[in-house]
Amino acid sequence: MTALNTLFAWLNGLVAPYYGVPLSQNIRRTLWVIPLMSTIHILAIAMIMSSVIMMDLRAWGVSRSQTLAQSAHRYAPWIWTGMVLLTITGIALVLGAPPRRPSLLDPSFQVKMALMLVAMVVTVGFQIAIVRNSVAWSTEQSARLVVGVLATLTLILWIAVTFAGRGRWMVNFFR
Numbered sequence: 686m687t688a689l690n691t692l693f694a695w696l697n698g699l700v701a702p703y704y705g706v707p708l709s710q711n712i713r714r715t716l717w718v719i720p721l722m723s724t725i726h727i728l729a730i731a732m733i734m735s736s737v738i739m740m741d742l743r744a745w746g747v748s749r750s751q752t753l754a755q756s757a758h759r760y761a762p763w764i765w766t767g768m769v770l771l772t773i774t775g776i777a778l779v780l781g782a783p784p785r786r787p788s789l790l791d792p793s794f795q796v797k798m799a800l801m802l803v804a805m806v807v808t809v810g811f812q813i814a815i816v817r818n819s820v821a822w823s824t825e826q827s828a829r830l831v832v833g834v835l836a837t838l839t840l841i842l843w844i845a846v847t848f849a850g851r852g853r854w855m856v857n858f859f860r
Contacts, residue, residue, distance in 0.1 A: 807835075
């Protein structure tokens with residue numbers, strides 16, 4: 686975790702000077718920007734979560750209206766759009782943070798970012814694997830077990846990202 690702390694300290698050094706630039710000040714001064722960015726950020730997480738759940742339901746065999754590859758093809762654009770929105774709104778929220786709050790150095794923020802990176806990699810890997818191995822995963826019993834485990838892992842990671850995003854609240858709740 687020390688390498689991650691060093692990375693976030695370095696990033697905070699890059700971002701902190703921008704707290705005083707006009708863009709950052711305008712984000713803080715305009716009353717509706719932060720609530721709008723927060724709302725879009727939360728909706729983007731919901732977009733990703735619902736798409737992952739829909740793909741997982743197919744992978745677990747609960748939904749059989751489409752093949753696994755068709756489900757991946759149908760929900761991949763929603764996942765990618767959600768990831769882009771998360772990135773854009775996340776940057777705006779970090780830039781709009783008050784200079785007195787070192788959000789990049791906050792341990793709960795660092796955990797969220799680490800989990801999000803892992804969740805994104807696993808989700809993209811899962812999508813690629815579905816497309817490449819859809820025939821085997823649809824017919825072989827052992828392959829269906831693998832896809833079910835990957836689907837579960839993907840969902841657990843995105844749930845963890847969601848909870849980590851509420852890290853400061855959770856820390857205060859357990860005190």
